[in-house]
Amino acid sequence: MRRWFPLTAVCLGTFMLLVDVTVVTVALPDMVRDLDASFGAVQWVVDAYALALAALVLGAGAVADRVGHRVTYLAGVVVFALSSLACGLAPGAQGLVAARAAQGLGAAAMFATTFALLDGAYAGRDRGAAYGVWGAVSGASAAVGPVLGGLLTEGVSWHWIFFVNLPVSAVALGLGARTLPAGRPAVGGRVDVGGVVVFAVAAGCATYALIRAAEAGWSDAVVWAAAGAAAVLLAGFAVVEWRVRQPMFDLALLRDRAFVAVLLAGLLLTFAAFAPLAYSMIWLQSVLGLGPVGAGLTGLPMSVVAFVVSAVSGRALHGRRPGLVIGGGLLCVGVGSAVTAVLVRGAAGWPALVPGGAVIGVGVGLATPALGAVAMSLVPAARGGMAAGAVNTCRQLGFAFGIAALGSVFAAGARGVLQARGVADAAGVAHAVAGGRVSGLLGAVPPEGRELLAGATRAAAVGGVRASFAVAAGVGIGAGLLVLGLLRAGAGGRVPGAGAGGDLPGDGGGGNKPGDAGVGSSRDRRTPVSP
Structure with missing residues (x-):
């Protein structure tokens, strides 16, 4: 049993940092009221964290390769805990945004070292199982976030979605310090x-x-x-x-078509699977009147399915072609988003989110563990932090860009509905709907016009949610087809993790050929490391 303690320490950190990407989504309406925040500030509470995590994880990986992966991970846990405390105590929107950015710094240090720590602690079938469990935690965490956030926000207050990180951080720090492999710095030199x-x-x-x-x-x-x-x-x-x-990111990695495919998959997976959740939560709470717990529970089917599929796929999909696994997962995400876009219409309520969410969960569960395993198999051990940082950078940029881009999509969809209904100042009303300020908007209208405006805002929110999921569907399906093409048969080897040596993605037509001295060459590829 003790052999799984390193996995537990890594998964605790991963759970915290990924839950905090989406945990605030159900608390946004309460934050808007308590902090008197604008629509832009609401987006930055989400994006400050995701952006800092995305922007710094690549650099954190390069630092970890130089100072050691365990040291970097544990330092990240400490920073994450202290900034979580600052988030919970923040007196205003600006202080909360700044503390969220500091949280992103700590999360980047943890996220950049997860793959290298798992590779150092496990080998053979244990490594495949570890990636499967980590993928299950990773895939389910973002969907668990709204549920946990709803319970804490409704049961206590939104401040506790940050305070709860403190005891979890203490356990992760103690367990990690005792059981994570110490290792040695993989490379020397200065940080870029x-x-x-x-x-x-x-x-x-x-x-x-x-x-x-x-x-x-x-x-x-x-x-x-x-x-x-x-x-x-x-x-x-x-x-x-x-x-x-000694660059933070070796551009030679981009000559490997398989590595490029993994980066694109990470970017577009989080865009299509998780970014629409923020706007569906605003619809559920500010328009349909669900509480934070009720809104968060609508994501439970996606969370459960993603967890189960990831846990099973770690071992079961060993030896499968990565294009089929990752590309197939992205296609599932796209199809699930399309199903949601079709079902959310008219007087639809929260049940319209469940079928598509379950299909999205299948896609997340398939693609998430394979992304890490394939990426680590494509680089030498000395560049494990760099590879992990690059993949996780793309994942978080996908979420940050998705939140920002779908904000425009949601507002445009809502504005179109309002204009069709002849509502004055359709753009202003659409931004109020997108920012979760419907109750304040209705309170400012005379009673005789309130019912008419309420119907218009409900229809506008439905239009915004439909537009957001329609765009996510296009992104997911397009990404799946793209990855299938880049990692087509003969160009991508097999999903690694449970075997030794040879089950690694190859170059095919896109990467360096065997014998080249580049990063993607066969001489540089990773081999399993005994624990």
Whole structure:
């Protein structure tokens, strides 16, 4: 039993950091009221954490390769716990957003080291089982977030969605310090500070452009200025990484088609599977009147299905082609989102979310454990932190971009419905609906017009949710087809984890050929490490 203690320590950290991505979604209406927050501030409470996690996890992986994976993980737990305390005590929206960003820093240090720690602790079939369990926890955590957030928000207050992290962090810290493999720093040298800073600012500019567009529209000059700055900074990041002696991210990894496919899958999986949840929660609470617990429980089918599928797939899918596993999972996410977009209509209530959510859970459960296992098999052991950081960066950027982009989609869908009904100031009302401020909006209307406006806001929210899930469906299906093409038969080996040596994704037509000295070459590939 003690052999699974390292897995338990890693899974506790993963559970906390991923739950905190979505745990605030059901608490947003309460936060809006308590903190007097605007629509943009509501998005930043979610995105400050997701963006900091996405922007810093790649740099954290590079640091971990230099100072040690266990040290980095434990430091991340400490930072996460302290910033969670600051979140719970935050007196206003600005303080909460700043504390959420600090949370993202701690989460990045934990997330960047998970794959390397599992690879160092387990081998053979145990490694496959460990990835399966970790994938189950990872896939279910984001869906459990709304349930846990609802229970705490309704039972105590939204502040406790952050305070609850403190005892869990204490257990993870104690267990990790005693049982995680100490290992040694994989590489030496300096940390690529320039790369970390440039990438973080670029990601921030891109997310700000999407959030600003949801409020001011795509014709706004500031939106295009921020988007342009993001593009320039990303180009600058590529130049920095090309010139620096020990880069945060080795651009040679992008020559491997299988690795590129894994990065795209991570980015688009979280966009399609989890970003629409934030807007469905606003619909359920501020329009349909569900409490935080009731709204959170609507995600339970997705959570349970994702957990079960991930736990089973770790061993059962060993030897399957990664294109079929990851691409098939993305297709399931797309189909599930399409089912939800079809069922949410008219006077539909929360049951309309259940069938599609279960299908999405199947997709999340299939794709999540395979992403980590395949990514780690494509790089040498010395670059495990870099590979894990790259994959998890894409996963969190997908969520951050998804929240921002679907904010525009939701508002546009709601505005279209309101305009069709002849509602004055359709854009303003649509933003109030998207920001969860329907009750305040109705309270400001004379009683004789309140019922008419209430019907219009209900229809507008349905239109926004349908539009959000329709876009998610397109993203999921398109991503699945893309990954199937990039990891088509003959180009992607087998899903690793339970075997030794040879069951690793190959290059096919996209990566380096055997004998090349590049990162993706056969000489660099990982082999199982005995615990």
